[in-house]
Amino acid sequence: MKYSITRSGLDWLLCIWEPAPVSSMRTSPFLYKVKLKFASELEALSALEQYKQVYQLQDERDLISA
Numbered sequence: 291m292k293y294s295i296t297r298s299g300l301d302w303l304l305c306i307w308e309p310a311p312v313s314s315m316r317t318s319p320f321l322y323k324v325k326l327k328f329a330s331e332l333e334a335l336s337a338l339e340q341y342k343q344v345y346q347l348q349d350e351r352d353l354i355s356a
């Protein structure tokens with residue numbers, strides 16, 4: 291998982307994506323990409339932390355079921 295938090299005018303933009311190689315079936319270099327706007331950097335960071343927790347839980351479930 292990769293992410294960036296940038297200032298976008300009056301808002302803060304949080305982008306989260308899962309990198310993946312481009313192939314004949316995938317034309318973009320990611321599995322998914324999420325873009326969210328927040329009023330403050332603190333709100334963006336808080337949302338990122340929540341997303342990381344969910345992402346980590348999913349990784350742990352994937353390891354258990356593998």
